[in-house]
Structures are given as structure tokens and as C-alpha cells.
Amino acid sequence: MSRTPATPTARQRLLSAASELFYESGIAATGVDAVLGRAGVSPATMYAHFAGKDGLVAAYLEERHRRWREVWDEVLAEEGDHRERLLSVFEALARYRRRTGDRRGCGFQAAATELPADHPGQVWLTADTILLSGRLLELARAAGADRPDELAADLLLLYDGALAGLARRATTPGALDEDPVGRARATARTVVDARLAGR
Template identity: 60%
Template sequence: MVKAGARRPARERLLDAAEELFFQHGIAATGVDAILRRAEVAPATLYAHFAGKDHLVAAYLQRRHERWRATWDDALDRCGDDPDARALSVFDALETFQSGAGARGCAFLAAAVEVTDPEHPAYRWLAADTQLLDDRLRALAEAAGADDPGALAAELLALYDGALAARTRRAVGDDGGPAPLPCRVLGATAIARHRA
């Protein structure tokens, strides 16, 4: 009998294994052997697709970045032309993106602790995530009529980071921890305050 994971191409199984293990245990703490076992591939298969572990880390973050961006794009599409809803769409996207049982925290913030060398192949995806958040939140804050779009964008980003941290705390708590922060509500209050 063929296992369900075996039907996926080897490259996808490697990325799935890397995502699960890197996010759960950290990049440095996850050895290539653990990824190979989880993906059920031979070492030659890994090196046929990636130049090494660093390039696998980069591909994992690239795939995650592309999924996050697509999720946020979908959330923006659902908002129509409502500038306030569009500025708050980051919270809607986060709710969709992290709706799984094991969802917690931010893969990019976790990876940024370990990938600090700008020459590392994964570094560009850490920068891309930061750039997407900064640029998009500022543009959305401006479209929402903020008197200081940079300040509103920074506040929305702080709330977004708080929402990620709250998810992590709930994921590691025995009873689920405290209720999630009402970040979308706080964001709406911030938008109104920055327009006043």
C-alpha cells in the first residue's frame, strides 16, 4: 500500500518535512537526516533538488512567503473598496493562514533568530516578508486616510506581531492560554484615532 505522502513529488515532500520540522524544532536543531526520514527520500534526492540545507531553508521560506502573500491577497479581494477593511485585512489573512491545529507564531520571526547572515540564501525571504508587511501596511494606512500613514502602519504591525505571539502562547499552554488579543478591534480603533 502506498502512503498518502508518497504520492506527492519528492521536492514537495522535502518542503513539507522541512516546514514541519523547522517550524516545530528550529532550523539549527533539525538535521538533514530527520528531514530525509520525514520526507521518505534518499540523500541524493535532497541534493538533486537543493544545493544543501541552507537552500532547503530558503525554498521553505519562499514557499511560505508565497502562500502568505496569496492568503493576504485573497483577504484584500474580499474587502472590496472599503479602505478600513483593507487596512485590517492583515488580521483576516492571519486568521485564515493560521487556522490549522498546530498553527502558532511566525515562521519568519523564528527563522530570523537563526538566519542572521545576509549572505545566507534564506535571508532574502526574511527581507521579502518584512518588506511586504512594511510596504503594504503603509499603503493601506495611507488609503485609509491616516494623518501619519507610517505611524498607523507601525501600530498595525505591532498588533499583528502581538497576534502572532498570542497564538504561540496559546499553542504551548496546557489549557490554550488566555483568549486571543482582539487585534482586529484594536486595529480599527487605531485607524479611527489616526484619522482624527
């Protein structure tokens, strides 16, 4: 017997609507009324779950961080080879985008340009940076790279470049690079091979 899917709660509907609108249109450009309209809830319901728009933005970034980490964890669990584990961030990015349907750049990079330093969402922007830099360094060390900090920094730069390429492609029809993630992964493989060959 098949189960009937559970009806999303008001909080889930709010978070889903906010996630779609903040990513599609930007945080500053998205008013609370647009989120309420898409979610089909009242202002009182929103304030019962979130401390206004700032709280909703922070929850959106927290949820995005959770989903991204889960995808990357999943990719790492499938891979035992040290070289492939170092490149896992690019496969995770491609897989995350397929699952979420993201067609623009990075939600974290976009939020970083919009949020003031004291915004409650900043904690999740920091968490994303710590996850990326810390995990890449850990993987570089595990692979036996002679300068793991430099290798991790190179990979992070290529990852950030791939995300910038995705944003450029989304806003510029006919942009030069049709597959910035694939190009970044191929370049990263060359860097990893060179670094590990010299260890």
C-alpha cells in the same frame, strides 16, 4: 469522472517534510536525516534539488512567504472598504492559520532568531518585512490617514504582538489571552477609527 490526485514529486515531499519539521521543532534542531526520513527520499535526491540544508531552509521560507501573500491577496480582493482593508492583515493571519494548521507562532519570527546574517533564507525574512510594512503603508495612504507611516507602524506592532501572543499561548498552557489575533484586530480597529476620524 474524478481525477486521481497527482503523486507529489520528490522535491514536493522534501519541501513538505521540511516545512512541517522546521515549523514544529525549529530549524537548528531539525537535522537533514529527519527531513529525509519523513520525505522518504535519499540524500542524493535532496542534493539534486537543494544546495544542502541551507538551500532547503531558504525554499521553505520562500514557499511560506508565497502562501502567506496569496492568502492576504485573497482577503484584500474580498474587501472594498478602506477601514476593513487596513484590518485585512488580521483576517489574513487567521485564515492562513486555519488553512495551514499552524498552532505555534510565526515561522518567520522563529527563523529570524535562528539564521545568521549571511544565510540564504534571510532574503525571505526581508521579503516578509517589506510586504508587511509596504502594504500596510499603502493601505493607510489609500484610506487617507493623516500620518499613514505612523498608522502602518501601529498596525505592524499589533500584528507582531498577535504572533508573539500565539507563540506564548502555544508554549504556556492557560496563557492569559486565548485569542491574541482577535484581540489585536479589535485594538487595531480602535486605532484605525481614531486615526481616520482625525484626518
